Amino acid sequence: xxxxxxxxxxxxxxxxxxxxxxxxxxxxxxxxxxxxxxxxxxxxxxxxxxxxxxxxxxxxxxxxxxxxxxxxxxxxxxxxxxxxxxxxxxxxxxxxxxxxxxxxxxxxxxxxxxxxxxxxxxxxxxxxxxxxxxxxxxxxxxxxxxxxxxxxx
Ligand code: ADP
Ligand code: MG
Numbered sequence: 001x002x003x004x005x006x007x008x009x010x011x012x013x014x015x016x017x018x019x020x021x022x023x024x025x026x027x028x029x030x031x032x033x034x035x036x037x038x039x040x041x042x043x044x045x046x047x048x049x050x051x052x053x054x055x056x057x058x059x060x061x062x063x064x065x066x067x068x069x070x071x072x073x074x075x076x077x078x079x080x081x082x083x084x085x086x087x088x089x090x091x092x093x094x095x096x097x098x099x100x101x102x103x104x105x106x107x108x109x110x111x112x113x114x115x116x117x118x119x120x121x122x123x124x125x126x127x128x129x130x131x132x133x134x135x136x137x138x139x140x141x142x143x144x145x146x147x148x149x150x151x152x153x
Contacts, residue, residue: 018047
């Protein structure tokens with residue numbers, strides 16, 4: 001399958017989705033998170049990091065642009081590009097080097113680096129739906145498809 005979708009009734013469900021995605025991740029993958037402010041992108045990332053064994057805090061990288069987590073399985077870089085005023089800042093900040101065979105990159109507001117950011121392996125779209133959120137997780141590469149084929153709800 002190339003995409004999976006569903007409903008997340010509450011914050012716990014968003015955290016759980018993050019843990020489920022963590023279980024099927026592989027190093028070298030880039031995951032882009034789409035959705036408005038407050039859609040749950042950082043909450044999802046918090047669940048994903050927990051799923052990979054991170055026990056500490058997960059700060060939103062709103063001001064720092066990136067927070068990095070060296071974990072046993074791989075290093076995860078969590079970006080929030082909301083404050084970019086130009087896609088070229090991706091290069092100026094040296095972020096191109098963060099995408100590597102032994103890292104996973106998770107990017108909030110990837111559209112702020114449109115044309116500069118490589119094609120995502122996976123995208124997650126989150127949207128407010130009543131009291132909860134709808135999600136759609138989609139693969140855009142062989143690596144992404146391999147990950148999705150291991151995804152279990
Ligand atoms: P973003 O990073 O997309 O701006 P956040 O992850 O900071 O969004 O989440 C914003 C708010 O949405 C948080 O208060 C969080 O608890 C809440 N939230 C996350 N997932 C859900 C959900 N499935 N249903 C209801 N509220 C949620
Ligand atoms: Mg956020």
